[in-house]
Amino acid sequence: MEFEKGPNEAGRKPINPLLKLALELGPLGVFFFANARGEWLAERFPALEQLGGPLFVATALFIVATLIALTVSLILTRRLPIMPLITGVVVLIFGGLTLWLQDETFIKMKPTIVNVLFGATLLIGLAFGKSLLGYVFDSVFRLSDEGWEKLTLRWGLFFFVLAALNEIVWRSVSTDMWVNFKVFGIMPITFVFTLFQLPLINRYTLPEKDAGS
Structure with a gap:
């Protein structure tokens, strides 16, 4: 099983943008719904009561939804999707710890840890010549390799800013x-x-005739 090709590599098999959006945002939608209706879900599925409050029910369902989305993406492309795979590992590890520890402090620190991991992943990817952000947004817009590199750098640093903000606030x-x-x-x-980021995106957007190159 191979990893998916980069956004501008020949032979990359695209996914329908709407389907890709559903696979990436679907698990998050499940999380928010379960968090808002956790008690309602626990009443109808008594086994969920063992997990704790609504937040822990949402975390468990988030893990399941993420694994399902990753599996569907793998079946459709026959390749391991890099960013969803990283997300799946992060959700599995830290979601599992959330359910195990059920500690308010850990839950508050979770966004810090996740943002640091995403930031580090993007910056380390750049160090190895991989603009990982392009694997996520290539169905939304097409950029040159230089454009993906600059945008990935900015987002990598931005994730660290979010991590710092979360630490300060909580x-x-x-x-x-x-x-x-x-x-x-x-x-x-x-x-x-x-x-x-729109000026950068506009500056490095590929012409339509070169979008598949």
């Missing part, structure tokens, strides 16, 4: 305020950061 405020920051703070920050 150590400084109440749990309720931290939850609000996690839900209503991280997404706007990420959205603004993404908007600032």
